[in-house]
Amino acid sequence: MQASNSENPNYPELVRQIKDWARELGFADARISRAELPAEAGERLVAWLEAGYHGEMDYMARHGQLRVRPAELVPGALSVVSLRMHYWPAEAKSSDAVLANGNAAYISRYALGRDYHKVVRNRLQKLADRLAETIQPLGYRVFTDSAPIAEVALAAQAGLGWRGKHTLLLNKGQGSLFFLGELVTDLPLPPDESEAEHCGRCTRCLDVCPTGAIVEPYTVDARRCISYLTIELKGAIPEPLRPLIGNRVYGCDDCQLACPWNRFAVHTAEPDFAVRHGLDDVSLVELFGWSENEFKTRMAGSPIYRIGYLKWLSNIAVGLGNAPTSDVVIAVLMARADHPDELVREPTRWALARHGVEPG
Numbered sequence: 241m242q243a244s245n246s247e248n249p250n251y252p253e254l255v256r257q258i259k260d261w262a263r264e265l266g267f268a269d270a271r272i273s274r275a276e277l278p279a280e281a282g283e284r285l286v287a288w289l290e291a292g293y294h295g296e297m298d299y300m301a302r303h304g305q306l307r308v309r310p311a312e313l314v315p316g317a318l319s320v321v322s323l324r325m326h327y328w329p330a331e332a333k334s335s336d337a338v339l340a341n342g343n344a345a346y347i348s349r350y351a352l353g354r355d356y357h358k359v360v361r362n363r364l365q366k367l368a369d370r371l372a373e374t375i376q377p378l379g380y381r382v383f384t385d386s387a388p389i390a391e392v393a394l395a396a397q398a399g400l401g402w403r404g405k406h407t408l409l410l411n412k413g414q415g416s417l418f419f420l421g422e423l424v425t426d427l428p429l430p431p432d433e434s435e436a437e438h439c440g441r442c443t444r445c446l447d448v449c450p451t452g453a454i455v456e457p458y459t460v461d462a463r464r465c466i467s468y469l470t471i472e473l474k475g476a477i478p479e480p481l482r483p484l485i486g487n488r489v490y491g492c493d494d495c496q497l498a499c500p501w502n503r504f505a506v507h508t509a510e511p512d513f514a515v516r517h518g519l520d521d522v523s524l525v526e527l528f529g530w531s532e533n534e535f536k537t538r539m540a541g542s543p544i545y546r547i548g549y550l551k552w553l554s555n556i557a558v559g560l561g562n563a564p565t566s567d568v569v570i571a572v573l574m575a576r577a578d579h580p581d582e583l584v585r586e587p588t589r590w591a592l593a594r595h596g597v598e599p600g
């Protein structure tokens with residue numbers, strides 16, 4: 241049966257089509273929820289903001305309740321299609337091996353290839369285009385990792401998985417190593433059932449977090465989270481947290497790596513998420529030696545580009561401060577000990593002090 245171009249569309253059939261299109265476009269799954277969240281979602285967000293857990297992410301506070309009210313983002317919105325796309329490249333070197341090597345740089349496995357914002361957004365737009373060819377008029381907006389929408393809560397409500405104690409979405413059959421995206425629309429699509437949570441008594445993500453950022457189940461203090469500290473925070477990583485960060489220079493996967501459900505994690509089939517520039521297994525020394533030009537050329541099209549060269553060096557300096565002492569580590573740090581920018585100079589000098597060297 242066709243859902244197309246009818247004054248009275250067959251919405252269950254349309255949902256089946258949306259799910260087929262989503263899979264054709266490389267999404268692992270698509271599910272539907274109503275474009276509203278229960279009041280508790282808003283209360284949880286307010287409590288989190290009031291505790292200051294968002295750190296310097298002012299946009300979180302600015303958008304406030306908008307995040308939990310998708311209907312206010314799109315006039316007349318009735319439904320949200322939540323989608324997920326796997327990002328874990330099969331060829332990436334084992335995370336455990338890289339994390340155990342103090343001379344290597346650990347980069348979150350989602351950031352080894354091209355910028356997911358562009359890839360996921362582009363596919364969402366294609367999905368919306370197909371929908372708009374079938375149903376007119378169509379009011380919609382697409383989102384991926386965009387500030388104003390509570391995407392994990394919506395995805396959980398749609399039954400795409402459940403919100404784990406580390407606050408990310410988990411899928412029973414396929415783990416958590418995927419991106420989320422949303423298509424908010426004014427169509428009255430029949431919603432899917434939500435899924436029960438399956439964390440049970442497990443606390444592995446809380447136990448393993450290097451900085452104790454998961455302050456209680458389902459609550460992350462971003463100010464302690466390495467993903468925030470290495471990506472969102474504009475300044476240098478606060479000194480007390482530096483020794484805990486190890487060699488993680490862009491993002492952190494520890495809570496996901498420890499999660500038992502990720503034994504079912506699925507590799508990506510997306511060429512855009514394939515490892516570029518050997519970032520899955522590269523030394524801190526090599527990365528710290530990149531010129532600004534090299535950074536800009538190599539990281540063009542990567543999510544890493546967005547943090548900028550100076551923050552990149554600042555993070556790597558911290559990693560080098562935690563690396564085993566060696567002549568080459570000291571030599572590369574010395575070469576930047578008088579860097580004109582404080583964001584680089586200060587952690588570089590901190591790192592040298594960790595190796596017992598006074599730069600003078």
Ligand code: SF4
Pocket residue numbers: 406448449450451452453454460464465466467491492493494495496
């Ligand atoms: S990403 Fe890393 S630092 Fe952040 S909560 Fe997970 S384990 Fe902790």
Ligand code: SF4
Pocket residue numbers: 404405406410438439440442443444445446495498499500501
């Ligand atoms: S590690 Fe355990 S508690 Fe944390 S998200 Fe996974 S199943 Fe839930």
